[in-house]
Amino acid sequence: MSTIFIVWIFLLLIFSGVPGFYYLYLRRVKSKPWKLKIDKTHTPPVTIIIPTHNEEKMIGFKLENLYNVIYPKEKMQIILIDDASTDNTIKEASKFVDRNPKLDVKILNETKHRGKARALNLALKYAKNDIIIISDADTFWAADILIKALPYLADPSVGAVIGREKVLNSEQSWVTQTEKIYFDLTYEVIRLGQSKIHSTIIFHGGFGAYKRDFLSEFNLETDDSGTALDIVQKGARTLLIPEAICFDVFPVTWKGKISTKVRRASQLVQIYTKCLKLLIKRQLALPKKIAMPEIFLYIFNPIVFLLLMFTMSLLILEHLPYSVFFPLILLPALVRPKSRILLIEVIQNNCILLSALFALILRKKFIVWNVQEESRLLLTRDMLERESLI
Secondary structure, three states, X not given: OOHHHHHHHHHHHHHHHHHHHHHHHHHHHOOOOOOOOOOOOOOOOEEEEEEEOOXXXXXXXXXXXXXXXXXXXXXXXXXXXXXXXXXXHHHHHHHHHHHOOOOEEEEEXXXXXXXXXXXXXXXXXXXXXXXXXXXXXXXXXOOOHHHXXXXXXXXXXXXXXXXXXXXXXXXXXXXXXXXXXXXXXXXXHHHHHHHHHOOOOOOOOOOEEEEHHHOOOOEOOXXXXXXXXXXXXXXXXXXXXXXXXEEEOOOOOHHHHHHHHHHHHHHHHHHHHHHHHHHHOOOOOOOHHHHHHHHHHHHHHHHHHHHHHHHHHHHHHHOOOHHHHHHHHHHHHHHOHHHHHHHHHHHHXXXXXXXXXXXXXOOOOOOOOOOOHHHHHHOOHHHHHHOOOO
């Protein structure tokens, strides 16, 4: 048997075995009860910060969605921090505020486009409540999201929570269908399992609620997830609350999807590189049973994937019959639609992570965020009304 083939089998076992066993472990853990003090009467005053940049089309829907949330209006402070928009974002927001005086809305306007994290840190100075909630302008909350999520912050060990993301336009294209399957897998099993063990540090901008005691500033380099890691390093837990739901409109084309995921992957590679350094120094507060598999998946498994593809190419060049052998191995995964989608996602995501690793080596960082135009154009009032979001 060819030595290259043995190496290929070894790489395949590593590439598929580590995430496979990790997934099975988290699937078992996620069903365990929370070991937390969850107070369903916990309804503290909150400050909701909305960062915007050229959100003329979205901001009216966003503010209407917040008005629809089931929570005492007198306990809600809303800060809209605009990062130097060149459209009518401020004008549209001001119109809504004038029509709805019951909402406590403060509008801040930066004159220079400096990025999301810097905008959030400016808004943080004007927050008057101890619970800070971040929500992007293109994300919409289920009406009960606050009464579902905030009871978990009653526990002294919890420093921050996120809601579960769902794709609002999941049936619009094959691309959005694949994203729905990916979201279901990551939130229902992986992020929930991590939270039951201790914490998940993969945060997002749709809904994140933070205790001011653990939040001095938002991480300038890696936004939401970097901030979650900072909070864990301060001794608190950061959790996914699966019943707290928020919705995103996702691009329907591969180009839009890749654009969204590349920036996200760059941040995650930076975060887990930092985790690796802290782990080596024995300073990482995140439990090893979470940190080590995640570091492997985001840093090392893409390299294993590259070696796997390289050795497979050598085998095909050396022995032409292998060109038939490899498709036969993949055939079981290609027959079932869900398995086929998962296989494509695995290949795609590892390619994106490889590009993010190279970007990190070249010291290319994605700090200033840009609007995803495709998803903005897709959103309609009917789409929001169908889910009772406005």
